Amino acid sequence: MTQSTPLAARWAALPARERQLVLLGAALLAVALLWWVALAPALATLRAAPARHKQLDAQLQQMRTLQAQAQTLQVQAPMSAVDARRALEASVKPLGTAAQLVVMGERVTVTFNAVAPDALAQWLTQARLNARAVPSEAKLVRNGAGSWDGTVVLNLGPR
Numbered sequence: 001m002t003q004s005t006p007l008a009a010r011w012a013a014l015p016a017r018e019r020q021l022v023l024l025g026a027a028l029l030a031v032a033l034l035w036w037v038a039l040a041p042a043l044a045t046l047r048a049a050p051a052r053h054k055q056l057d058a059q060l061q062q063m064r065t066l067q068a069q070a071q072t073l074q075v076q077a078p079m080s081a082v083d084a085r086r087a088l089e090a091s092v093k094p095l096g097t098a099a100q101l102v103v104m105g106e107r108v109t110v111t112f113n114a115v116a117p118d119a120l121a122q123w124l125t126q127a128r129l130n131a132r133a134v135p136s137e138a139k140l141v142r143n144g145a146g147s148w149d150g151t152v153v154l155n156l157g158p159r
Contacts, residue, residue: 073129073132076132079131084131084132084156085103085131085156088101088108088127088130088131088156089101091127091131092110092123094119094123095112095115097113098112098113098114098115099111099112099123100113106155107153108133108154109151109153111150112148112150112151114143115147115148115149116148117147117148120148133154135152135153136154136155137151138151138152139152140152
């Protein structure tokens with residue numbers, strides 16, 4: 001109580017106008033603190049909500065598409081290793097000399113040299129859907145030209 005006595009005495013000694021200014025300053029500080037801590041973050045969240053909602057809707061649509069693909073793959077009849085190899089060979093032909101296929105039983109190694117990222121992504125999709133090949137190993141490196149070099153090992157046969 002002894003600590004508040006000098007403060008109360010100083011407060012009582014201030015003229016009325018200065019007391020009003022100190023109270024106004026304290027109120028202004030309280031309003032600014034309320035703004036920075038409570039209102040500004042909430043308003044920023046509200047402003048960002050429509051864009052975030054649109055982004056999440058697009059992500060949900062992509063996930064539903066992937067789910068439909070997975071369900072389609074689950075109900076497909078098994079494919080023989082010979083048919084899978086033929087489908088895989090057909091999928092490599094559009095890449096030309098940028099991809100070479102080496103078959104060893106039910107394992108296929110595809111070596112890529114300067115393959116564009118889009119072409120590699122399309123090939124991987126075709127290998128999975130058409131040949132029902134499952135990638136078991138991949139060693140890909142992005143070269144200086146923005147394309148990919150490396151190998152992908154796939155497993156063929158009935159699953």
